[in-house]
Amino acid sequence: MSPRHHLHESTLISYASGGLPTALSVVAAAHLEQCPACRQRLRDAEAIGAVLLEQTQPAVDEARHAQLRMAMLAQMDQADGGLAAPCVAARTVPSERPQANPDHLPAALHPYFGASLSELRWRWIAPGVYCIRAAQMPSLIMLKIAPGKCLPMHSHGQSELTQILRGSYNDALGLFAPGDVADLDEDVEHQPVTAPGVPCICVSALDAPLVFSGWLARKIQRFVKL
Template sequence: MTPRHHLDEATLVSYAAGALTDGMRAVAATHLEACGHCRAQLAGAERIGGVLLSQRQPTDEPGRLAQLREAMLARLDATPQARPASTLGGDDDHAASRVAGTDLLPRALHPYFGTSWRALRWRWTAPGVHMIKSSRPSGDNLIMLKIAPGKSMPVHSHGGSELTQILKGAYDDAIGHFGPGDMADLDSDIEHQPVTSPGVPCICVAALDAPLRFPGWFARKLQPLVGL
């Protein structure tokens, strides 16, 4: 599994700074478990952040934290690619997690959904769509979705940010093809309509910081029932 879609640099900086919500952090960490490229980028962001903070301590001066964030992003852009780092565990740890068993959920999801695929209790949400909401209050914006093969989801945009990590199966939208290990790091400028690939259900974990926006009246009517 080699991811082709990755975390945005701004998301990695927010992750390194501890600025993501619990749900967003869990999805980002799930991607980092599978993606050496993003682990290397994260290590670079953490190194740059440490240097910046040692050079200039944050104050209450308006805009200072935003300036530090922009400086970190600029320096991250200029940093050469590094070897995947051990921020979330060494390479041996990642290899072990991949072969530990097909029933084992990604480690970052254990506090929110348990450890076992077989133990998941899916709730019917719509024809061909099942969902599980996080069992922890701190992950109240964190969900898992299982969408039947060949299913077209409603066209929608986002009231804020959305992180979606593909765990099994795949889907296509205007952005591209998303398969196992890929991350959809989306903001309010994106409108799309995911269509799941044939063969097996598409299972993903997602976190939202604002409700979805549906242009269609029928989807808007169903939104309170779905809770997205």
């Protein structure tokens, strides 16, 4: 799998720093599992960030620093009954998804949707369109859209990340196939049309509701809450 559409530089930097909203981070992690190019770009962003952070730190007295560290570890040992406290790691680069059963979902999605596409329980929201909303995070959704379906023209209230898992769609930005991510903001207006053959299945995270151009889509939006 060699994705052609990637995460924006600003999205990668926000992800690396932990500043990306949680739902968007989940979709970004799902893409990173499938995209070697973005994993390398993320490593580069983290390396640059580490250097910049080091350069902005004030000089410290090494002996005093070691003293404080030993005192902190002693307190932690005492609080835990002599057991060392686990170290909380910074955000890491997701591992590459192994080539396995195509029914398997990316690992980043497992806590919200499970591990398998075939076990998903879809909810009908419009002709040819089905949805699953993560119970823990309503702004994180899975969509299944029938082949050859033309979605309403819309833009975005803020940011949207959509990772294609199966099938594909076309819009003004090109063809989006499995592994591709659509990293969109409020300046993008588009009308996805799913390709013939198999349903298009994707996972999306929204910072704000979609902005539909047509009056009918706007009326339906109140019920489907997209």
